[in-house]
Amino acid sequence: MQVGRSGFYRWQNQQEHQKDSLAKQFRLDSDAQQIFIDSDRSYGSRRMAKALQGKGYNIGRYQAATLMKRLGLVVKYAKKFKVTTMRILVNLNTYSVSFEHPELLTHCPV
Template sequence: MTVLCRVMQVSTSAYYAWCNSPPDSDKKYQDQQLAENVLQIFNDNKQSFGSRRLADRLQKQGFAVGRFKTRRIMRDLKLKVRYPKRFKVTTDSNHSEAISPNRLDRQFKVAQPNQVWTTDIT
């Protein structure tokens, strides 16, 4: 084994460390598992999680990952955060303008056509 390590220019300790490492310690396999989890968490949360919240969620699941690695994975997967639209108030009921009287008072049945006119402002 020593001759083979010398030919391949690898130290014997590195070879034995590689032999004793678990099979799932492969970096590509771990990145693939991580990418799948990032995609699932991202979609489960309506595509609103950025790298910080994704990294926190992954750490709670037991992955050793930081914010910048999560950001790199998001970039590789082409994930863009969608921020929810803020609620915009469109009704101003506190005004001093004249309010039209309610002449119909929800009585929608009329005797003849063209006596009551309504509209929808939505």
């Protein structure tokens, strides 16, 4: 097999770079997943990028968003607080009781 010297060395360097890039990608993926789990699935792409930059990765917001999509990391949003109880106001000076929703008194035993 006749191969030129420059072609052989280009091929050899390419093989080494591919091994290095796969190892770097694996470390990046595992670090991103660990950060996401540690944050209780609350980090979006901006905070993920900042956290990865803190670990020494040169990554931006959009690349972090692409990484999160590829790994299937979806943010878990907190539900809005909803009041489920009635508030009863008691005035101790006059011993009077007032309700926030008096129309619900027939359904609520006091």
